[in-house]
Amino acid sequence: MHSTLEPCEDVDFTFPVNFNCEEHIVYVRCRPHLKDFLERVSGLFEIIIFTASQSIYAEQLLNVLDPKRKIFRHRVYRESCVYVEGNYLKDLTVLGRDLAHVMIIDNSPQVWLYVLLSKIKLLSYD
Numbered sequence: 001m002h003s004t005l006e007p008c009e010d011v012d013f014t015f016p017v018n019f020n021c022e023e024h025i026v027y028v029r030c031r032p033h034l035k036d037f038l039e040r041v042s043g044l045f046e047i048i049i050f051t052a053s054q055s056i057y058a059e060q061l062l063n064v065l066d067p068k069r070k071i072f073r074h075r076v077y078r079e080s081c082v083y084v085e086g087n088y089l090k091d092l093t094v095l096g097r098d099l100a101h102v103m104i105i106d107n108s109p110q111v112w113l114y115v116l117l118s119k120i121k122l123l124s125y126d
Contacts, residue, residue, distance in 0.1 A: 001034065002029045005027070012029055014026060015028075017056060017057050019057075026057065026061070035065070042071040046073050048074040048097075049072045049074070049075050050076040050090050050092070050095070051076070051077055052090065054078050055077035090106070092104070
């Protein structure tokens with residue numbers, strides 16, 4: 001999916017959000033068949049959303065995608081990220097899951113650097 005504060009055509013939905021005491025409209029485009037994919041995958045796996053987005057925005061977006069909270073079992077936001085050199089990176093240990101059984105899908109290349117550094121750190125303790 002792609003969201004923007006810039007008005008655009010062919011959006012799948014919009015929603016209001018307050019940033020810095022000012023209301024904005026968020027315009028969202030979803031990939032084809034996103035809803036069907038999420039529903040099918042959620043029947044096979046535990047899906048946890050861990051986003052570097054602020055919760056004030058992400059919570060509203062996720063409420064549109066999953067209003068009954070049946071697809072995403074847990075939601076984790078920027079407040080749980082680690083701020084490193086200008087990037088909000090996801091520390092997967094906050095999930096409380098065995099990371100050997102965790103799959104990451106992320107569009108941010110910085111996440112992989114943090115994952116690699118975490119693995120090196122874990123190996124150095126062994």
